Amino acid sequence: MSTARVLLVTGGSRGIGASVCRLAAAAGWQVAVNYVSNIEAADAVVADIRAAGGSALAVQGDVGSEPGLASIFAAVDGAFGRLDGLVNNAGIVALPQRVDEISAERLERMFAVNVIGSIRCAQEAVRRMSTRHGGRGGAIVNLSSMAAILGAAGQYVDYAASKGAIESFTVGLSREVAAEGIRVNLVRPGVIETDIHAAGGLPDRAREMAPLIPMQRPGTADEVAHSIVYLLSDAASYVTGAALNVSGGR
Numbered sequence: 663m664s665t666a667r668v669l670l671v672t673g674g675s676r677g678i679g680a681s682v683c684r685l686a687a688a689a690g691w692q693v694a695v696n697y698v699s700n701i702e703a704a705d706a707v708v709a710d711i712r713a714a715g716g717s718a719l720a721v722q723g724d725v726g727s728e729p730g731l732a733s734i735f736a737a738v739d740g741a742f743g744r745l746d747g748l749v750n751n752a753g754i755v756a757l758p759q760r761v762d763e764i765s766a767e768r769l770e771r772m773f774a775v776n777v778i779g780s781i782r783c784a785q786e787a788v789r790r791m792s793t794r795h796g797g798r799g800g801a802i803v804n805l806s807s808m809a810a811i812l813g814a815a816g817q818y819v820d821y822a823a824s825k826g827a828i829e830s831f832t833v834g835l836s837r838e839v840a841a842e843g844i845r846v847n848l849v850r851p852g853v854i855e856t857d858i859h860a861a862g863g864l865p866d867r868a869r870e871m872a873p874l875i876p877m878q879r880p881g882t883a884d885e886v887a888h889s890i891v892y893l894l895s896d897a898a899s900y901v902t903g904a905a906l907n908v909s910g911g912r
């Protein structure tokens with residue numbers, strides 16, 4: 663079994679997560695590429711990494727469910743036998759709605775995936791990485807959003823609130839495990855060109871938002887992923903509890 667460090671990227675099959683998988687593998691990480699339903703996309707990321715000489719495995723599992731979480735970590739443990747990094751990237755939006763229109767079911771799913779899923783993955787990672795539990799330390803990067811600051815009024819305030827929860831969680835967890843070899847940071851992407859906008863019923867959102875962004879363009883998944891891979895790396899060895907805007911100035 664390789665001694666290279668192992669990274670789990672939730673939602674690693676598409677968008678920002680897929681870019682993180684490819685860039686982290688190029689930086690020497692072995693990568694567990696989590697996906698929930700798009701096995702073709704996950705397999706394509708794994709194939710790209712292997713073709714470049716890296717090590718990767720596709721790992722199915724819904725981070726918004728306990729059985730999904732159990733199967734993700736069982737697969738990582740079985741294939742790699744170690745964990746050194748986690749990127750809590752899996753996240754969902756929903757169709758534009760006002761707060762007074764949002765259903766209880768939508769709220770429950772939004773928070774199950776974006777908040778509870780991220781916290782549960784971080785728990786499992788800490789149990790494996792903390793020196794308190796006999797681990798070697800590690801790094802966690804959580805995906806927030808500029809929506810946590812801006813609020814996403816008229817679009818998805820529930821999504822923004824879920825990212826606000828991730829922000830508080832990042833601060834608290836970073837302080838809790840700082841003396842146990844684990845760094846915990848977050849990135850706040852702005853408007854990034856990925857499939858998430860179509861999933862939220864606004865396929866042209868990234869292009870349409872461009873005039874509102876000081877840099878006058880949406881960002882790319884790679885531009886976010888570079889910041890995430892930096893925060894995972896030893897180059898960020900004294901950085902914890904930090905929030906990095908990757909938003910073109912907005």
Ligand code: NAP
Binds near residue numbers: 700
């Ligand atoms: P995306 O293109 O929609 O990709 C979502 C990824 O998450 C896919 O790999 C998908 O897997 C996976 N996923 C969705 N639900 C999951 C679940 N329940 N369990 C496990 N995996 C799941 O998203 P993205 O735009 O790259 O966003 C990534 C993160 O950045 C999210 O947390 C998002 O909130 C945040 N963010 C994005 C933007 C933006 O403008 N794009 C801005 C701010 C923040 P499948 O391929 O199997 O469906």
